[in-house]
Amino acid sequence: MKRDPLILAIETSCDETALALLYPPRTLLRHLVFSQLELHRPYGGVVPELASRAHLERLPLLFSELFAGLEITPEDVTHVAVTRGPGLVNTLLVGIGFAQGFAYPKGLPLLGVNHLLGHLLSPDLISPMVFPSLVFLATGGHTALYYLRRSDSIQLIKATVDDAIGEAFDKVAKLLGLPYPGGPSVEKEARGGDGEAILLPLPKPENPRALSLSGLKTAVRREIQSHSALSPAFIADLCASFQRTIGRMIFSALTSAIETHPETKAVYFVGGVARNEAIRGMLKELEREYGIPVVSPPPEFCTDNAAMIARAGWEGFHKGQSDPWDLQPLSRWEVAPSGI
Ligand code: KG4
Ligand code: ZN
Numbered sequence: 001m002k003r004d005p006l007i008l009a010i011e012t013s014c015d016e017t018a019l020a021l022l023y024p025p026r027t028l029l030r031h032l033v034f035s036q037l038e039l040h041r042p043y044g045g046v047v048p049e050l051a052s053r054a055h056l057e058r059l060p061l062l063f064s065e066l067f068a069g070l071e072i073t074p075e076d077v078t079h080v081a082v083t084r085g086p087g088l089v090n091t092l093l094v095g096i097g098f099a100q101g102f103a104y105p106k107g108l109p110l111l112g113v114n115h116l117l118g119h120l121l122s123p124d125l126i127s128p129m130v131f132p133s134l135v136f137l138a139t140g141g142h143t144a145l146y147y148l149r150r151s152d153s154i155q156l157i158k159a160t161v162d163d164a165i166g167e168a169f170d171k172v173a174k175l176l177g178l179p180y181p182g183g184p185s186v187e188k189e190a191r192g193g194d195g196e197a198i199l200l201p202l203p204k205p206e207n208p209r210a211l212s213l214s215g216l217k218t219a220v221r222r223e224i225q226s227h228s229a230l231s232p233a234f235i236a237d238l239c240a241s242f243q244r245t246i247g248r249m250i251f252s253a254l255t256s257a258i259e260t261h262p263e264t265k266a267v268y269f270v271g272g273v274a275r276n277e278a279i280r281g282m283l284k285e286l287e288r289e290y291g292i293p294v295v296s297p298p299p300e301f302c303t304d305n306a307a308m309i310a311r312a313g314w315e316g317f318h319k320g321q322s323d324p325w326d327l328q329p330l331s332r333w334e335v336a337p338s339g340i
Helices: 037-043 048-067 089-106 115-125 165-175 182-190 214-225 232-260 277-290 307-317
Strands: 007-011 016-023 027-035 079-085 110-114 133-138 143-150 153-160 266-270
Touching: 007 089, 007 307, 016 048, 016 307, 027 048, 027 307, 037 048, 048 089, 079 089, 079 115, 079 307, 089 110, 110 115, 110 307, 115 133, 115 266, 115 307, 133 232, 143 232, 153 232, 165 182, 165 214, 165 232, 182 232, 182 277, 214 232, 232 266, 232 277, 266 277
Parallel strands: 007 079, 079 110, 133 266
Antiparallel strands: 007 016, 016 027, 133 143, 143 153
């Protein structure tokens, strides 16, 4: 009897240990994310050796939890998708080893998935994405705008040439002595501030295909240095102004892309930074201006998770693709040719 495909997905590219079970394309049986935030918080960033050990300890526990109380068992899994890159090699290796150990004895197809493709297709977990579309991806390691003619036809429009937006949030938080990770801390402080209070430069590199965050980060540092004491009101205004400037930068990148691609049917904002409600709110203005829906996945699918890896894995599996057993991690792996 032919079984319905059931994908087991594993994500360990950074500091989230995550597993998911998906009947493709979007019936998610369960997905679990164990965040290592507490482990890395004292260091103000991810420590790769600690992260890989924590993935190793946590994966078997999450695996038992994944099937607990479900009617299906590990024997019902038909495909195994695992994040192959980009990410930390030590941590990717743990997930890949786990995937190989599960798939090999059962002779199941194994596919190494691009983590960025997972983020790009994450909105599809909720409802079918419409194409052609523009997808703005902003995470701790990547920031880029893509044009998707279809789910498997991806063109890079713009990308950062220095920091990623999530990284800039994390650095600004550090400068202000706010807790790690910076994104949620800056957003929280910004709620009490005025986004127009401090004038920060809108990053505009000469290369029209480049985004750049370094000038903005320097401007924030100068503002901080020009104050002898950091009052709560100043911190709130600076966070709000920084966040607003980032929102404007994304807005302006999307505006020019919509004008170049007037056939665009939807705009998606994805990745960890897409959890930011203030920026999501600013981008909604595009709906009013251009009549194009602007969509973000729910917060749990913005930050790293395995559900999006399962969904991206289906892109390959449904075409009959799989990888050899000796699959190796890739610390760098573009989802579309760069040339910026
Ligand atoms: O997608 P993600 O979980 O991991 C990567 O693939 O990098 O993104 C993590 C990034 C971190 O830099 C974090 O500070 C940022 O997303 N982030 C936010 C918010 N929540 C998480 N940035 C701005 N506002 C937020 N609310
Ligand atoms: Zn990510």
